[in-house]
Amino acid sequence: KPVVLQYANVLQRSEQVKDSYDYVIVGGGTAGLTIADRLTEDGKYSVLVIEYCTLITDEVIAAGGGRNFNDPKTHYNITSIPQKDMNNRTQDVRIGCCVGGSSAINGMVMVRGTASEYNGWAELGGPESTWNWDGVLPYFKKAIHFTPPQDDVAAAFNITWDPNAWGQEPNTHIYATFPTYQTPNLIPMYKAMAKMPGMDIPIDGVGGNNGLFWNPTSLDPKKFWRSYSRTGHYDDITRPNYEVIVNNKVNKILFDGTTATGVQFTNRYDDDPTPVTVKANKEVIISAGTVHTPQILQLSGIGPKGLLESAKIPVVVDLPGVGQNFQDHAWLSVAYRWGNGQPPAPNVTLSGDPGTVAGPNVGAWIGLPAITNDFESIAARYEAQDPAAYLPANSDPTIVAGYAAFQKLHVKLLRSKNANFLWLPLRGSPGGIVMSMHVVSHGTINIDPANPNAEPIVDYRAFSNPIDMDIMVENINYMRKYMNSPDLAEYQAQEVFPGSNVTGEALKDWIRANNVPSNYHPIATASKKPLELGGVVDEHLKVHGTKRLSIADGSIMPLLPGANTQQTVYMLAEKAVDMIKARTQ
C-alpha cells in the first residue's frame, strides 16, 4: 500500500507501484507536477510521476525560511564542456533536483515574453499553430494566480498592473505576488531609465508589450514563502489517483513498434538495481527538463541515427532534432560606483517588510532598435548569413532548414521593438546585470556515446555565431549610456569592471573572459516544430514518428521568450493538459 504523507501519495519503493496507470509522467518538476495535478483533479485518470530526486524535508524547508533550500543535493552537478569562444571556460549547468524541480531553486522572477516572441513560436510551428500570443494568453492566466501590490507600495513606486492579463483562479495555487516593500533608492534609478530614448512604459509587462515595468515574484501571498510546483500542484493533495515515486530514475521509454507502452526505471540508490517497468494505458509524458528529456529520448532510441548507432542503441525513430537547437539566456555583470554622492531617494514611509523582497521587481526589457542605432546593420549582417555556417559541422538537412526558418524569424525580431534583446534589472545602486535575452548560437545536449548513461554532454556553443557578440557589446554600451544619462550624470558613475576605457576588441576579450552563457533557462532540445524543420514534437506536443508519447517541459520551446522561463513552463504545461485530455487516440 502506498505510504500516505501529507502530500500526494509518495511511494518510496518500486513494489508499491501498480502495474499500470493511465498516464506515466517522467519527472516531478515544474511542468510534471502541474500536469499530474490537473490530470487527476476530476478523479477520471490515474497518474504516476517518477522523480529521480528526493522530497526535501520540512526541516530543510523551514531552515531556508520556506524559500531557499540550502542543500547541495537540491541541484544536479553537471558542467558544460569547455566553451571555445569563452577562453575554454566551462559553465555550471544548474537545474533543480527535488520534487518541484527547477521551480524549487529558481530566482523567483515572474515574467513573460512579448507577443512577438510567442507569435514566433506559432510562425515556426506552421499555419495551424495555436501557440501564438492569443493562444497562450488564456493558459498564462490559468497557470498563475496574481496578487497585486499593497496600496502604499503601489502608490510610492507607481506600480501599475493589467488585470486583463493576469488570472486569479481560485483553483490555481502558483502565485505571483509583490513584496510588501521596495527600497526608495529604486525611484531615481527608475526615473532615469524612464527617460532613456525610445523607452516605453507599459501598464504591465505581462500584456505582450515590453519596456520599463514592475514584475512580481513567485511568492505565496500570505507567508511570503516560495510558491513553486510542489506547493501549487502537490502539497496538501491526497488523491488516490495521484502517486509519485521519488529517488527513481527513468532509464528509457518502452515501445511496441513506435507506440510508447510504458517506462523502465530503477532505484537511484541501489548499487545493483533491478529494472522495474510500469505501463501507461493512455500516454507517457516526458517532463524531465531541457537537459534530461533529450537524454531519455536518445537512450530510448529516439534521436539522431548516427549518434544512437555510435552509442549502440537500437534506433526506434531517427529524429535528428533531439538534443539540438539548445538555447539559454547569457549575461554579464558590469560594476560601477558613484563618484560624486548618489541620487537622492525620496522619503517614503512603508508599512511592509524588506524581508519579503525575493528578487528583482523592476527592470527594462528592451528591443534592439531601442538599444542601438546600429540595429539595422546587425539585422542585415545576420540576414546575410548562410544558415549552415555556424551550426555544428554535418548538421542534418532538417536542422539546417529549421535554423533557416529561425533565422528568418529572428531577423524580424532584431528589427522589432517588441522583442526583448536586453534585460537590465534595476537596483538601488549603480551598474549590475546585463542580460542577452536571445541568442543565435545554438548548442547541443547529447548523450556521450562512450558512456550513454552518464550525465549528457552539454555544449552551449556560446558565441559560435558572432552576432551574439555584437549584441552583447551593444547591451554593455546601453548600460554605459544609462549610467551616463542626464538624470544620473551629476553623480559621476565610475565603471569599475571592465572599465570605461575597455572598448572595441578589448571589450570583446573581456566578454569572452566573463560571459555567463546561462541564466539557468535552458530550452529547445525537443523543440515544437515540424519534422522537416528539425522538430521533435508536433503542435500537440506528441513526439514525431511515435504514438502515445508526449513531451511537456522547457525543452519544447522553439525560441527563447525574452523572459525568465518559469511562467512560460507553467503556461505550456497547462496547455499540454488540455491537449492531452482532448486526444482521441
Ligand SMILES: Cc1cc2nc3c(=O)[nH]c(=O)nc-3n(C[C@H](O)[C@H](O)[C@H](O)COP(=O)(O)OP(=O)(O)OC[C@H]3O[C@@H](n4cnc5c(N)ncnc54)[C@H](O)[C@@H]3O)c2cc1C
Ligand atoms: C538556479 C535557477 C534560477 C532560475 N531563476 C528563474 C527565475 O528567477 N525566474 C524564472 O522564471 N525562471 C527561473 N529559472 C528557470 C525555471 O525555473 C525553469 O525554466 C523551469 O523550472 C523548468 O521547468 P521544467 O519542468 O522544464 O524542468 P524541471 O523543473 O527542472 O523538472 C525536471 C524534473 O525531471 C526530473 N528528472 C530528470 N531526469 C529524470 C529521470 N531520468 N527520471 C526521473 N526524473 C527525472 C528532475 O529531477 C526534475 O525534477 C531558474 C532556474 C534555475 C535552475
